[in-house]
Amino acid sequence: MKVHLVWVFILLSFFSCANKEEEFFLEHDKYLKREINFEIDDSTSNEFIYSSIFEDENGSFLVALNTFTNSVDMYSFEESRIYKRIYYKNEGPEGLNAVAQGFTFSSLDSIFIYLKGNIKGSIIIDENSNFIGRLNHSIDTSLNYYLINHVSSGGNPTIKSGDYLYFTQYPLFDTRNPSNISSDYPLSLNYNLKTNEVLYDSISSFPKEYVDNIWSIYDLVYSRTILNDSIELVSWPLLDSLILIDRINKNIKYVNGKSKYFKSDLIPFQSFPSQEKEMEVSLGDFRYKNIIYDHYRELFYRIVRHPLKDLKGKRYFPNIYEQSFSVIVLDRKFNTIKEILFPGSKYSFNSPLVCKEGLAFLANNILDPDLDEDYLSLQIFDFTND
C-alpha cells in the first residue's frame, strides 16, 4: 500500500511539473491574434532595438531606426516587407554628425532622430528625407543642459505629446552612492518644440522607497508612459505599485500594478554590491519592467520578468534573455484584469508595441535557436479575448 502511494506521489509530481512548463506556451498562445514575418535585407540586423509602430489611413507600419543604412525603415503590416526606407544624412549641415540613439516617429512630416548623450543637434526629417530642422535649445551651463543622457530606446521611448517631446534620462553620477539617490534628481525632461526650451521635471524622480539607499544599478532603470500633457505613469522595478504623476498639479499617487506571482521585498543592499551580486538579484528574482498604455482599448500593460531557476554559470548578458515574463493587464482604473505568462528565449520583452490589433511583441530573442536572420517575426496579442 505504501509503495503504491509513493508511486502515485511520483506520478503526480511528474505531471504537475510538465504542466507548469507547458503553461507558458498555452497561456499566451490563446491570445495570439496574428503573426507577421517581415522579410529583412542584408543591411538590416533583426535586433530592431529602436522600433515603434506608426498607423495612419494607409495602414499599420513597424518603423525602425537602422544605423547601418542611416535610415528610418517602414515595414508594412499588409505587405510583410519593407515599405519605405527614409534616409537621413549623417554628415554635413543637415546631418546628425554623431552616433544615433533613438527616434520618435511622430508623423510623416516629423521624424525625430536623436544623437547619443545629448538632445541638442538632434534632427527632424520628413518621409521624403527632407531636413526639417534641429532640436536646438539654449544651453544653460549652470544646469548642465549640454550633456543629457537621454534613453530613447524601444523599451523607454521618447514620446511626443502636444508640443512636447518627453525624454527620460538616466543619471550619470554614481548610482550606488546612496546620497545620490535623492528625490530631487530630475529623471525626466521635456523639450518644448514651440519655444525650444528644455524643462527639467523635478516631480519625476526617484521614489521615496528608493531614496538614500543602495540598489542594484539594474533596479534604478524605470519605465514610464505619458497619458497626457500633465499625467504620466511610472513603473519601478522594485515597486508593486505604479506611480501616477500629475505634473501640473504636482501630485503623486500610488496605484495598483501588482503581479500575482510575487510581492516585492524592497530590501536595499547594505554595501556596494559586486557585479555578481547585482546579477544574482537581477536574474534570480522577479522584477517589474515596462509600463505601456493601450489607447485603443484603454488598458495598461505591465511587464514582469520572472527569475531563472538555476543561476549556475549564468551572466547578466546574455542570460537575461532567457527569462520568462508575464504581462499584467490593467483597466483604466488600475484594476487587474489578468496576468498572462510568456516563455523566455523567444521574445524581446524590452519593446512591446501597441497597435490597432493589440500588443505586438518582436519574436527576435537572440537565444531562440530557431531565430532566422532574414526575417523578423511580429506577434500581435489581443488580451481582450477570453
Next chain:
Amino acid sequence: MIKYLIYVSFLFLFCCKVDDSLSERVSQFEEFYEIDTDSLFIIGLDECTSCTEYYKESASSFLKNGIVVVLAHDSKKANAFLNLKHPSVIWDKHLISKKFNLINESPKVYIKNFDGKIDSLNVIFR
C-alpha cells in the same frame, strides 16, 4: 594612426597583479579558434548598441597588427562592423570569449609580452 583615440582607462591594470589564469585562458581561447597572435582586440556588440559606430574605425586599424574578435549573435551586425571574411577577424557568435572570461561590457585588448605574460587593457572611447 587611429583617428578615434583609444583611451586606456585602466592602463596595465593587471600588470601589477599576478593573474596566473589569464595566460591560460587566452591560450585556451586561441586554441579554440586555432589562432596565434600577440595582440587581441575583443569587442561585444550585443551589449553595447553604439559600439558598432564608436569602435568601427579603431577595430579596423587594429587589424594591421592583431586579431579582432567580434561578439555578436547577428552576422549582419557583425559584418557591418568588420568584414567577417577578413583573415584577422573572428566572429565569436557563441560568445566563447565570455566563457573564458576575457570580456565584460567594455572592449578589451590583450597584448603578449616578450616574457609570455599578458597585459589586458579596458578600452573606452573618448
